[in-house]
Amino acid sequence: MNILQVSHLQKNYGDHEVIKNIDFQIDYGECVALLGPNGAGKTTIIKMLLDITKPTGGQILFEGECHDQKRQFIGYLPQHPTFYSWMTGKELLVFMGGLSNIDKESLEQRINEILDLVGLSNAENKQIGTYSGGMKQRLGIAQALIHQPKLLIMDEPVSALDPIGRRDMLELLKFIKQKSTILFSTHILHDAEELCDKILILNQGKLLVNGYINQVINQNQQPVFIIQAPRVNEWAPQLVNEDIVESIVQTGSIAKVHVKNIEQGRTWLLDNIYRLKLPIQKFELVQESLEEIFLRMVK
Numbered sequence: 001m002n003i004l005q006v007s008h009l010q011k012n013y014g015d016h017e018v019i020k021n022i023d024f025q026i027d028y029g030e031c032v033a034l035l036g037p038n039g040a041g042k043t044t045i046i047k048m049l050l051d052i053t054k055p056t057g058g059q060i061l062f063e064g065e066c067h068d069q070k071r072q073f074i075g076y077l078p079q080h081p082t083f084y085s086w087m088t089g090k091e092l093l094v095f096m097g098g099l100s101n102i103d104k105e106s107l108e109q110r111i112n113e114i115l116d117l118v119g120l121s122n123a124e125n126k127q128i129g130t131y132s133g134g135m136k137q138r139l140g141i142a143q144a145l146i147h148q149p150k151l152l153i154m155d156e157p158v159s160a161l162d163p164i165g166r167r168d169m170l171e172l173l174k175f176i177k178q179k180s181t182i183l184f185s186t187h188i189l190h191d192a193e194e195l196c197d198k199i200l201i202l203n204q205g206k207l208l209v210n211g212y213i214n215q216v217i218n219q220n221q222q223p224v225f226i227i228q229a230p231r232v233n234e235w236a237p238q239l240v241n242e243d244i245v246e247s248i249v250q251t252g253s254i255a256k257v258h259v260k261n262i263e264q265g266r267t268w269l270l271d272n273i274y275r276l277k278l279p280i281q282k283f284e285l286v287q288e289s290l291e292e293i294f295l296r297m298v299k
Ligand SMILES: Nc1ncnc2c1ncn2[C@@H]1O[C@H](COP(=O)(O)OP(=O)(O)OP(=O)(O)O)[C@@H](O)[C@H]1O
Pocket: 013, 018, 036, 037, 038, 039, 040, 041, 042, 043, 044, 045, 187
């Protein structure tokens, strides 16, 4: 049995179809990234899993059942957690543990364990208002895990952090995932690649991809020619050809040209480089990265 089964999930706001007939499942011990550009519908899906928002259609089952008490089952770190800044980290966890009906004796021990896990033992008696962004986010993880939920859901857990806070958080999540089942949303591909087993790519409410990262890369990767030469804006538009070229992406002095067929594309591109007398610095055939696959799909 899987831990979460989502079938035919739909959400409309008025006439706006925000989530369009989505199916996915999460198995025990998996770490799954929900990826999508701004407005794709990631937060809406998470809110429906948490019962904050009601679906327009479809079904959400936890361990095969529609649970009424989702708070016991799920630990949740929102996109913008808000804390009382006058509370200490420990006081917040006592408060949250109380809401989850953990008895006092077990709670004391659980708080010590969880503060140790997230690296906040030394700051437990400091007011949250004095915490850095990274410390607040780690406290957010601690409150989400205090009642030992079966599923940890996080909405953009690292996006707002500086590079050091982000690295700390990724390392913490790598450790937590060894013993947890995790679903988190992000628009940062690299984080998904580093942490996850499976990815769900969402665009405009539709699920475009649902699978293990390696499979997704193998099944969707397209060959791409890299051409580097000065004044890319002037020559790249002349390489448009619907029969041969799928798309062209320009960055700096580089054009990434996706072709429909490698042999035909190579010959045609070389002919054009010669015709245009391009002073090329590089001509190379590479495979797309996950980020490039994502960008192509959500365009
Ligand atoms: N309460 C609401 N009423 C009407 N439309 C909404 C509401 N909440 C979200 N939407 C719309 O639903 C769509 C999906 O929004 P959602 O916040 O789920 O996207 P997201 O992928 O989480 O984006 P982001 O990465 O920016 O957080 C957007 O077009 C948004 O404007």
